[in-house]
Amino acid sequence: MTFHNDPHARALPARATAHDAPLILLAEDNPTNQAVAMASLRRLGLAAQLAGDGEEALRLFGQHRFDLVLMDCHMPKMDGIAATAAIRTLEAARGTAGVPIIAITADMTSANVVQCRSVGVTAIMAKPFTFADFSTLVKAHLKDGDLSAAAGTSAAPAAICEAVRAAAAIDHACIDALRELTDEDGPDVALDIVSTYLDTASQQVSALRTALEQGVWMEVARLSHTLMSSSAYVGAMGFSRLMKETGQQAREGRPDDRGAASAHIGAVYTCVHASLADLLVHGGAHD
Incomplete structure (x- = not known):
């Protein structure tokens, strides 16, 4: 992920046109x-x-x-x-x-x-x-x-750029691998793990974004490392890679446009959350 210098990243954004999707x-x-x-x-x-x-x-x-x-x-x-x-x-x-x-x-x-x-x-x-x-x-x-x-947008999470959509994709082979851990008559382990992930990752992403915006680099590196591994378990491979890059930036580059980086992480995680939440609602069915 490349961080660009945007001095207005923390300012209250205005809707560009009347055709922007609602936030x-x-x-x-x-x-x-x-x-x-x-x-x-x-x-x-x-x-x-x-x-x-x-x-x-x-x-x-x-x-x-x-x-x-x-x-x-x-x-x-x-x-x-x-x-x-x-x-x-x-x-x-x-x-x-x-x-x-x-x-x-x-x-x-x-x-x-x-x-x-x-x-x-x-x-x-x-x-x-x-x-x-x-x-x-x-x-x-x-x-x-x-x-x-x-x-006028697709039915997937609305008005997000293709890069965000790609970074938020879920690898269902990872979900299938988790499902293989389920006992014959036991509850679906995959869905239990996804539910646990959503419960913990939402708080961790929030804490990560706060640390990033405040420039607390050791905390950014720590939370990024945690989210990198847990996200990979539930098939959020693109988000896992984003967390790896964020951790590396925190340890080495310490980017200036922290607001833009935080917003990007939030956008990708919102899409990851929506996809995994939908998996919970529908029992993990996929094409």
Whole structure:
């Protein structure tokens, strides 16, 4: 991976044109719920940046211009209520219009609904949800131009460049090799390992990106090494190679455009996560 010098990498990005695909933030800590939401978005031709807790959601919101936020109410570190309130405070400080925030919660008590509304939640969706409910709410809160842009992209995670798509490809031979470890009457080992990977890698990628942006090179090297091996086990070979390159850069080159490098890692991992989450939903079937 080549790092280019971009002095504006950390600035709030503007949408280049009305034809850019929408950028969605999904804040959800449960791997199964992440898988369902990601699969639902893919059916709509959309993709999302994943945050595993409220603190990460707030950090990502501060770095990117999102068109829609899907916010779980109950998460570790900072829950969805507090994260929504912090996002609204950040928007007020920026002087920008409020981005639609859809709260997704199993707690539909009047107290929780009132609390959601009080911090600026735009709409509330009960969990578990049907695809019809999900589709209706998401479409209602995305602009027409956003939906047109999404419709013009492929059904794979939306509007990503070919290099990202290639780096995020999953080698299903690795999944098949894991499946061979399953006992005749036991649970599918491959799916258990993929689920564990998604649960741990999301947090590790978040920590890696933070360390990279802050220039904490020893931590970048350590996390890259960990993700390099675990990603290879689940067939994310391109992401594994990216982690190897990132570790080498951290030890040797220490790139200047840390924001761009972090964004690239986030984009590739988002696609890896979506593919593996879809594998969990469909039991690992592939062509």
